[in-house]
Amino acid sequence: MMSVTPIPALSDNYIWLLRQDTSQSVCVVDPGEADPVIELLERESLTLNTILITHHHQDHTGGLAKLIKRYAPRVIGPANPSIEGIDQTVGDGDEIRIMGRVFEVMATPGHTLDHISFYAPGIPGLLFCGDTLFCAGCGRLFEGTPEQMHASLTRFTELSGDTLVFAAHEYTQANLVFAQAADPENDDVKYALKECEKARALNRPTLPSTIGRELRINPYLRVGTQSVRKAAGTQGANDNDLATFATLREWKNRF
DSSP states (O other), X not given: OEEEEEEEETTTEEEEEEEETTOSEEEEEOOSOSHHXXXXXXXXXXXXXXXXXXXXXXXXXXXXXXXXXXXXXXXXXXXXXXXXXXXXXXXXXXXXXXXXXXXXXXXXXXXXXXOEEEEEOSSSOEEEEETTEETTEEOOOSSXXXXXXXXXXXXXXXXXXXXXXXXXXXXXXXXXXXXXXXXXXXHHHHHHHHHHHHHHHTTOOOOOEEHHHHHHHOGGGOTTSHHHHHHHHTTSOOSSHHHHHHHXXXXXXXX
């Protein structure tokens, strides 16, 4: 059985630690800084065997050099020469094995052009989606286009509803506040915000989410619904799913 543990980092990042049963060898995803990872590894006498990288931003790669120097792990990530330390580049459709479990690589551009996500089929499936999909939100379009991000998110909607979504940031509360404006007739959003506020008041993570839950509360996955289309129409184009998505993403930027 694979367990996944969040390691809080920087101001609002999560570095995800994967561990199989009682093995002392572990994998981490997107180490934006090294010290929180080292502290946990040393405290629990664990060995860092593998690092997964979703994209090149510093808050996802900043800890690489220090962790590589200390533990010499295998580092797997996108084919982007700006990321120093990757020794196995992967792209869409590739498969890798992490502690006995197969992970599929999905190209998910939009936030950045090099962005990939790692998906392990199973019951439940595990999705490490970096800054593409957040709980009730999605990443900013720093390099990609609305078309690319919309297509990336649509791929996620095709996964099983019980798939666990391990996003890289604790953005849930702000995303749900926006979701209330973007999907005002959605009672699931109102309930989710109340639950989120309770969790954050106790400093508890709001992740992982699930694909099924995101289909109920995430306005970017609900661009075909009447409520979201109507709200988007007050801000810009809503002629089709893509136009509605582009309007929502631009609206969130200034919300």
